[in-house]
Amino acid sequence: MAALFKTQGMTKKFGQFTAVNKVDIVMEADRVNGVIGPNGSGKTTLFNLLTGFFPPTYGSIDFMGQNITNTSPQHRVSLGISRTFQLVSVFSTLSVWENMVLSTAKVHHQDQKVPWFYFKYAGDSQIRQQCMESLEKVGLSDKVNEKTAELSYGDKRLLEIGIALSMNPKALLLDEPFAGLSDIEIEFVLQLLHELKQHLPIVIIEHKISKIIELVEHLYVMKEGSMIMEGDPRKVIDDPVVLECYWGKGDVRC
């Protein structure tokens, strides 16, 4: 079976600064992959490259055996690459249901030029079903009519995951999904991820490994743009190189 993501020499430069440096990974689909690393080590840029938000300066990216190096984010979504963002990215002025429909219809009808026209597809039974199923999965089905601005931060995160799930993902990429959440909210999201991982490859960025040590099955460590280590999470976090990478910036095991 082809790897979920395979990158060769993947590099991203911003001017003279190298944010991601010659990253070669073969990320397998049959496990939860975690990505850790200190602030500014290139984790989000790695996600932006995998999801097409930036083209790489050099190198190649394959998704499930298909070269996607120069394809758009929209094309990658249609291939099944869904993501969430470090800062919650939902439309505050819309209701929960409107957020769901807008995103789901956009995946089905990429030809529309005017975003609001997507609402004409709100009645499509397939779109309605996908939206409802996703909202049920993330526990928001009783909040469909609520204004997104009035949701708790945890519910906004869940909505973002719900939107990602409604797009028929073949891979779910989560950028710090616990940021800003209370311990109770983190537990809820973690439980959801444990359920989702049964049938969906997950890639998760997180600073603090303790939150995801029971979830992830393979761990990557980035430092200053480079992938410095990968492997079994419990072995990786005890590796002297990884411990040193975190010295002065908080223990990786916190």
Ligand SMILES: Nc1ncnc2c1ncn2[C@@H]1O[C@H](COP(=O)(O)OP(=O)(O)OP(=O)(O)O)[C@@H](O)[C@H]1O
């Ligand atoms: N669009 C951009 N333009 C210029 N520099 C950027 C851009 N995006 C990221 N960088 C820089 O690339 C480096 C890596 O950033 P990135 O956000 O990928 O790190 P990170 O590991 O996700 O950090 P954090 O854990 O703080 O979110 C940082 O020095 C950042 O300032």
